[in-house]
Amino acid sequence: MAFQYQALAQQIAQKIYSGELATGQRLSSLRQFATLQNISLNTAKSCYELLEAQGLIYVKEKSGYFVQTQQKTPNIALPDHPDFKSKSREVSNLELQIQIHEASANNRLIHLGSIQLSPNFIPIEALRRSIQRALKHCKPEDFLYNNRQGHPRLREALSAHWAEDGFYIDKDDIYISNGCMPALSVMIQSFSNEGDSIIVPTPNYNGQLQLLALLKRKIIEIPANTEGFDIERLEQVMQNSGAKVCLLTANFQNPLGFCLSNEEKEKIAQLAEKYQCYVIEDDIYAECSFDAKRPLPIKYWDRAGYVIYCSSISKSLSPSYRVGWFCLPQRLKHLHAMLILQNDSVNMPLQLGLADLIFSRAYRQHLSELRPKLMAQVEQYRQFISQAFYGVDIRLNQPHGSYALWLQLPKQIDSLAMYYYAQQHSINIVPGLIFGEDKRYNNCIRLNAGHELSQEIQDAIVLLADWVRAQLSVENVA
Template sequence: MAFQYQILADQIAKKINSGEIQPNQKLSSLRCFTKNHNVSMTTAKSCYELLESQGLIFVKPKSGYFVRTTKEQINFPIHPEFGSHPRMITNLELQNEIQEASINQHRVHLGAIQLSPKLIPTQTLRRSLQRALKHSAPEDFLYSDKQGHIKLRQALSNHCAEDGIYIPEESIFITSGCMPALSTIIQMLTQVGDSVIVPMPNYNGQQLLLANLGRKIVETPASHTGIDLHRLERVMANSGAKICLLTANYQNPLGFCLTNDEKEQIAKLAAKYKCFIVEDDIYAECGHSLHRPLPIQYWDKEGYVFLCSSISKSLSPAYRIGWLCLPHQQEHLKEKLLSLLSIVNTPLQLGLADFINSRSYRAHLNQLRPTLMKQVEEYRQFIVKNFEGLDIKLTQPQGGYALWIQLPEKIDSLDIYKFAKEQGVNIVPGEVFGEDKRYSNFIRISAGYPLNIYICKALLTLKVWIKNTCY
């Protein structure tokens, strides 16, 4: 569970962000706060300190705590219009190159969406692994169940239940990460040459996956506010696609989180048009508030939503553990599903189960979420301040730690990508997030590392290049 000060801070943050508490408004004194909320002075101080670290409030000496004025804003990116029709992914060679370059650990980390090692509880993870091995049974060192170890499936089921998501352990299948989970379902439900509906711009790794599987894509528009549901319905009705691959919670690269009404509507559309939803929920636990948003799967009444996730973005990509959830209405697909799965490392499964059951994962998430919120906002404000005068537009993600930046029209994202690479900096060019070069003046950067002197220097180097190229 979250600490009391975090719960209170989250409640106040929502009131500030909604406008219920106005900029420059004075907050209750610490003494009044403790009385009004029936908490200790330590809890009150911790609550205000957390809000202050998030940039939402500030303290005036001898005057008290006040809400900050509205942060300096920058325009949101403009999203190009495009048609929706089945097509092959054409930039496969570039996709491969960018994917490989983004994980190069010898460059400044603005490429791959991954957490800084400083945000990973390595010591606690090590203890969980040691404890799990100490208490393991002899059969744990033999071939394991292809569905995944029962201890991990139980741990995940219980963990999700705490967030109001009820998934029976028998419906959970363990995979070697989220991408293998997506790949397994796509192969199970479609054939080579079939079409998959994908909101764009979209994570380039998913497009690379679809290209390697020989599937076509039907692109449908998305923006920083979410998915165009009217277009999505038309495409479901007319494209002949059997599945839709999407992220509802903190999509990469846009960072939006769909409302509960929108998620329910998508679940109903899936059932209406018999179009399966493959829901990549990998960022759901990386929100900028304490509460995990519900997945589309929560509203699925007829078994058309396959939920997939992993700990790669919320904990560590090195574990290579993910999972998929088989709707009970699709139980007849279990044998086919098992035939497509590979056995996942048993000791790592047991170590993660211990990490979850010992409450270490929950404690990690409670610390991670406000840290990510603060970190992402620091990146945004640095860019807003230091790129002033340049015609750029920037997302304000509701969760996750990807930033989608629209550069001046004169800029080619491949040119700035190559320049950054020469300077020892990783970024991802917008061209790999969709077809027809429609995002050729966009880039995506990762805010997974604390904003240090090297990252600041890298961003300023990019700014100088943009300025010299445009003016």
Template sequence: MAFQYQTLAQQVAQKIYLGELEDGQRLPSLRDFADQQKISLNTAKSCYELLEARGLVFVKAKSGYFIKAPKLQVEQPYHDDFESHARDVSNLDLQIEIQATSIQEKSIHLGAIQLSPKLIPIDLLRRSIQRALKHSKPEDFLYSDRQGHSILREALVSHWAEDGLFISKDDIFITNGCMPALSVVLQTLTEEGDSIIVPTPNFNGQLQLLASLKRKIVEIPAHHNGFNLERLEYEMKHSGAKACLLTANFQNPLGFCLTNEDKQKIAELAEKYQCFIIEDDIYAECGFDPNKPLPIRNWDKAGYVIYCGSVSKSLSSAYRVGWFCITAKLTSFRAQFINRNVVVNTPLQLGLADLIHCRAYRTHLNQLRPKLFQQVAQYRHYIQQAFRSVDVRISQPEGGYSIWLQLPESINSLDMYYFAQTQKINIVPGVVFGEDSRYSNCIRLNAGHELSDEIKQAIDVLA
């Protein structure tokens, strides 16, 4: 867990970015702040000093601490409502093309959502892998358990429990990343031609997966606060959908985090309509608040929520270790889950388990979250400055590091994507985040790399 002063500083910082605390506003004195929060004077001082180090607070001699709010006045993206009906994903070839180009090594990485190598604890990870190999047993070098190594599953159980999520080791299946986890679950619980409810704009990789599995989609509108649960309930009741594919915590590309009340309601709707929720929680540990939000799974009493995730966004996109977690309701499918799952590299599993057990992963997360918060804020500021002559709307994510830009309707983001390719710049056009070209004037940018001069120049070129 984060230190108390870090948690308080993050809470104050969020109020500043949300405009709840205004530029030039005086903060309570250290003593008053300590009394209000019921903390020691030293903790209050550490909190203010951290805010000052981030450039969000300044000190006036003999006057106290004052807010130094970033000057950012820009509206968040707004998308019109639309009718829902079951349909195929129509742009699979374009999805595949964009995925391939988004990871080109010699391009500027504003496309694929991935962390900069500078934010990855490479040395700690290397030591954990070496230590895991040193202490491994001979049987670790034979065919491994297709459900995943018990040591890693035990590590995940204890790691999640620390954040208030309790899942049995026997319910965890280790996979080669989050997308393979989603694939196994979808293939086991649904069939070709079945419909899946997805809020859009939605991560294009999920839509590509559904298209490749020949599943239809039923879109419901998403917005910067989440999505309408009445609409979700209506489609659960009337669309014939077999499952919903949802991200409750820091959805890609919009970055929203559903309230606990909404998560509980979704779990209740799943039970009421006997509709499975396949929950992709891959960004949960990349929130800007020091405390990790709970997933929908936490409120699932009837066993309709399948919890999926990986460390690819919180640790490294190259570290292909993920999971899905079944419930007692799905015990009869266990053999099918195991049969469809692909064995994961044992040393990688053991290395991650060591990283968790020695608390290096927890330390990494505590350091990563404030860095991401500050980095995303820097991107949003620079984008607003670069696009100052354009009517642009910019998402304000609550976590994660994807940024969604909505440009004037006259802008075709696919044309922009092809132009950016000629400049060796990777972006993802909005057209692949839903159907009917309804997001054709939007683009998604990756803010996982530090805002270098090279990236600033790339943003200037796009503007």
């Protein structure tokens, strides 16, 4: 859990970014703030010092604390999204999906494609200490072939960690996997067969679509936008399509960044039970919330065991760790033996190191420090994109967690042509074409805001903006 001063600082930071606290506005004095929040004077002082260090407030001698001038993001419209009929269909462009997926992991390119954190945000020293402690205190049997369900120590750590966030999953229901995608793969294969249809919101994370295509599953798309997806359509499809599996992200979905309300999550859990349709929940971005409190998963409202919870630390800590999990409800425990055979063993020292990181509170501390940094950085990207594309009719999402940006360009722009142009200049982006069918998002691209907005990245964004202007100019001449 974040220290109290950090949580309070994050609440004030959100008010500053949202404009609720205006530039130049005077804040309560330290004593007034301490009294209002029922905290000690030292806690109040630590809160203000953190905000000052983040460049959000400043102190004027003998006058008090004031809101620092913030570079305002112009009022950018949110992306619009087409409606369409939901029907069972194959995932198209598999070869293109694979090509773009491989390029997004190419570290020689400028990091605007794959959604990943900057190495500078990874608590390397804390990780090193945790792994060293774990190796020092491990038992001889930890070096033998291990339990494919995962080390009990890590499963205990995860269960305790989630309980602190308000939802409980027993350690015996947790299965450790080599990342989130392998967990999703095992679950999809457990609850569906080749040729079956899986319900997904669109636009949807291209990696999930690629996985479904490789597993020879069809998809039934339901319309999504930056506010969420069509719950009524979800129910209609559950009721009428015969599909028995949904693949959903409720918290900061990639690429749109929406976070469903608690009421919507509860409704989805109820629909899963009503229509006996399994919801495989990918909750990989929940811990990247800009708010001090992590949002609850759909799993929290699951009473009948139709929600399968999956996630990993790839987006909140490091993708190189390759540690994820899926959680099997009690009603599905008869699948335990089959899942143990399907689930690959995960590096045991890393499992023990992660368990130590959680139990030592270092992971919780990392999250409390990461969230305000991400919030500020994503806003910096939005500001710079707005400036770089000045004069171009763009639309851009405004996520409240994670660091995926969905940029909608004028309809004349071909995102695949833009992708190939960017590749020629060693820039990696992901074209909207592969986030759904029927070329609905061909004028959109997804950008990663997980790396610091360096001069190199700024130059790359400007280059892309200039290319868009050139394309529009040619179009106008024609």
